Amino acid sequence: MRFKVFKNTVLLFVLVAISCGNKTKNEWVKSDTSTQLVQKDSSVVVGANRMDLYLPLVNGKRIGIVANQTSVVFNDNSYTHIVDSLLKHNVDIKTVFAPEHGFRGTADAGEFVKDGIDTKTGIPIVSLYGKNKKPSVEQLHGLDLIVFDIQDVGARFYTYISSLHYVMEACAEKNIPVIILDRPNPNGHYIDGPILEMKHKSFVGMHPVPVVHGMTIGEYAKMINGEGWLENNIQCGLEIIPIKNYTHNTAYSLPIKPSPNLPNDTAINLYPSLCFFEGTNISVGRGTNKQFQIIGSPFYSLKSHNYEFTPIPNEGAKYPKHQGKLCSGYDLSKNEKLNDLNLEWLVTFYKANKQFAKKEAFFTNFFTTLAGTEKLQKQIEDGLSIEKIKTSWTKGLMEYEQMRQPYLLYP
Known part of the structure; x- marks a missing residue:
């Protein structure tokens, strides 16, 4: 049985090959209009491009930024990494925090990622997929706020939303606000799959949501706060810079691969x-x-x-x-x-x-x-039909759909 939020809408995907940018001695992704594709739908304005909304919030502050190769500001024919863009505006960036796959997005899935120093700017790069997945008190010391700008793909086991959880939790404990530069969810047009049972909580699934959650990372952050999923039900100070001209049915082709094994x-x-x-x-x-x-x-x-x-x-x-x-x-x-x-x-x-x-x-x-x-494996081993397996998800999906509604920013 299918369970889709938007039953009467067909999402059109543009199937194109995409690149993750040049490899240079610099940590930042650099523009190359001869080989690099740019944003397909210029009417969609990602949060990172709406500098008029967030520059007043970061100017004069000591900031940390959670970023990788997808954290870019789009230009007419290319793009600039968000770190480079902020530095040009004299924003005081103290630390870059890198999620799974590393800052440049080249590490294997599950591969230990080390801390480092950006060779271009000298800014320390702190791994959130190395010795610790949650920023430590020492790593947050001296920061006034955190900017989070990562392209997600809308699946529960894609670990960027787990990194989001731990960043929010660490910042809430230190009373450090978080600004999220929102980006489209390329799988945001439907929700589906079994709901995670909390006894199976892990870094590839931290919350009681379906496999395909149908939310942008900004919306998901609101849900983490609103549902009290942070330790001791603490609340993180959040500011979402929303996407302009976007709905959950908007076809959005990612111009930069979000991780090494999702090339297009x-x-x-x-x-x-x-x-x-x-x-x-x-x-x-x-x-x-x-x-x-x-x-x-x-x-x-x-x-x-x-x-x-x-x-x-x-x-x-x-x-x-x-x-x-x-x-x-x-x-x-x-x-x-x-x-x-x-x-x-x-x-x-x-x-x-x-x-x-x-x-x-x-x-x-x-x-x-x-x-x-454990139910899905057992259902397959017992020979249940796909229709019956999917029917067993319906109640949980309906309850989840009701739960997520208050946190949606886009139709």
């Missing part, structure tokens, strides 16, 4: 459905140039599939699953846009595993962590 719009659209495979013996294309657009395994006969690939180490995947092994599976890079979670591929490979790879366990313990519940 197709991968971003498939990600909520394919990430479940990270908790199985199936590859999602890490170690290829079609990350999160192909799925396969060396355990299956090619006769029952239509694609083969061999994962090898590359940027963002130093040790890909099934490295050096020929995998049989599916190429989904031309798949039609998804408006809900697709479980057909997951069920198909589970059944194939029973037929071709009886000695190979299909599910790993990580699957339940990603799903946020």
Whole structure:
């Protein structure tokens, strides 16, 4: 059963290849109009571009900024990193905080990220995916406020919203306000999936929300505050710089890949459905140039599939699953846009595993962590139809939809 917030609207995606910018000695992403795509819909104005709203709030303050390669201000034919833009306006940036994948967005998923110094400005870079995921008292010392500007993709297990939680919590404890420069959610046109059970809380799922939550990062921050999810129900001082000319149905193509293994719009659209495979013996294309657009395994006969690939180490995947092994599976890079979670591929490979790879366990313990519940694995193992599985989510999704309504900033 499908559960979509906007049942009568079709979202149009522009499927384009995107780049993450040049590699230079500088930490900041630099513009290159010959190779770098720019914002597709110029009518959508992201929070970072609305400097008239937030420069008065940051001028004269000692600030920290949570940022990565997606934290940019768009120009006519290129873009400038938010840090460079703020420095040009003489904003006193003391610290940059970097989430999973690092400040330049090149680290593997789950890879330990070290602190560092930006070679261009000398500003310290503090990792929020290294020794600590929550900013420490020492790391926040001397700061007047935090600016948070990260492009999210709208899936519960994408860890930027977990970093958001910990930044808000640390700042609330120190009475440091947080300014969020909001950006569109490329999967914001629907909500779907099982609701996370808090006994399965982890950094890839911290809150009782569905897999696809249908909110921008600014809206999500309001919900974290409003639902009392911070430790001891403390409240973070929030200022959201909203997106202009945006609705949850607005088609938005990301001009910069948000992490190494989400290289284009197709991968971003498939990600909520394919990430479940990270908790199985199936590859999602890490170690290829079609990350999160192909799925396969060396355990299956090619006769029952239509694609083969061999994962090898590359940027963002130093040790890909099934490295050096020929995998049989599916190429989904031309798949039609998804408006809900697709479980057909997951069920198909589970059944194939029973037929071709009886000695190979299909599910790993990580699957339940990603799903946020033990029920999904059991439902698949018990042979429930996809329709019945999705029907079991309906009550939770309806309750979530009601819960999220007060926090929405956009229609």
